[in-house]
Amino acid sequence: MREYQAWCFDLDGTVYRGKEPIPETVRFIRGLREKGAGVFFVTNNSALTPEQQSEKLEGMGITAAPEEIMTSSVATAEHLLKNHGALPVSMIGEEGLRTALESAGHRIVRESPDAVVVGIDREITYGKLADASLAVSAGALFVATNSDKAYPTERGLVPGNGAFAGLIELATGVSPFYIGKPSVPMLETLADRHGLKKEEMIMVGDNYETDIMAGIRFGIETVHVDTGVTRTEDLAKFGEQPTYALRTLDGWTEN
Template sequence: MKHYQAWCFDLDGTVYRGETAIPEAVRLIGQLRDSGSRIFFITNNSALTPQMQAEKLMRMGIRAAPEEIMTSSIATAGYLAGQYGRMDVTMIGEEGLREALEEAGHRIVTEGGEAVVVGIDRQISYDKLAAACLAVSAGAPFIATNGDLAFPDERGLVPGNGAFAGLIGSVTGVQPVVIGKPESHMIAEIARKQGLRKDGMILVGDNYETDIKAGLRFGIDTLHVDTGVTRKEALAGHSEQPTYSLRSLSEWEI
């Protein structure tokens, strides 16, 4: 098995399920750090700030620093600023998205936004959805942090951001620009900031449709692990295969 300079781990379904760590992932990450590999965490979950995400990982026994975490919120805020400049934003989302947008210079408004940004929101309401639909119908750019219809927690699969964005798209007839995986914005940003070569990077994830496709699109090696959304047996139906596929991360040899 190849030695990689930088490992990019998906979180939900790969490193943990909800609030429960996956022990094999915890052990591998520790072993990789001890061997000198660099570790990064890439998540479509827009709810947590990097600091909050790092603290969550630390509670699970995983060493992590905020600067090692790339969220779809950070990538979304940067995309919006790069494409349109600083804007008034109608937002559906939680603290991670709010912080990322404000740190990028955007202003959060409750209605009439110049852009609509949708992330996971566990306090979703009819009024929030209505305001987003009205702004999109009026011509505001429509950005989704990610298109995940569902994500795994300790109870099983629960609704993801893609379900909310899909509702808005159905009402308005406008489909969002999606920033998170399977798009490669987050991986590209890590590579750019850290000066990493593609041949020294690997992406680890459980979901073929998001994690593995993101790595394939960016052109780096990928490792599928059968601990979340995509079962190992289902990989045979895809024309492009991950570089590796394991039942558990305990199978990886350092």
């Protein structure tokens, strides 16, 4: 196992489950910091702002500056601005998505949006889904922060943003454009912002279909950890394998 200068960690299922930190990952990140390696966080979770994610990690004993955290909300807002300019946007989501959209210059509206953006919303209602479906059917751009069908909590797997976006897709017949992992915009933006080279980067995650595939598609090496969505014994069914597969990050020093 060689040395890497830029470690990119998924959060949900890799660093923590809900409010519970994963001790092996916390220890590993502390060790990387002590060695002076770069540590970054790449999360499909759109609910929190980078500043709020930083505070959450701090409460778990992990130091992380907001600029070291790339969220799907930030990447979504930047994608819309870069490709379509500032837009009137209808959104399903929480504070992280609203802040990112408004900070990028988009205007949140309830009627006649040019784009519908769907992020995780733990106060989802039928009315929100109906409004989004009607706007998409009327021709609004349909963008989703990520395609995660489920995400791990301390109680187990619960519905993720992909489940909400999929419901709207079923209702309208229109497929969303997904921004988050396994797409590569977040890793691309992170590398550009910090001047990172692909050969010095490695992606660490628990979900093969998002975290590991994002790293593979971006062209960097990957570590799968068996702490969340994808079990180690299920990796064999996938054609492209992660560079490393570990039960936990304690296994890194054992190999």
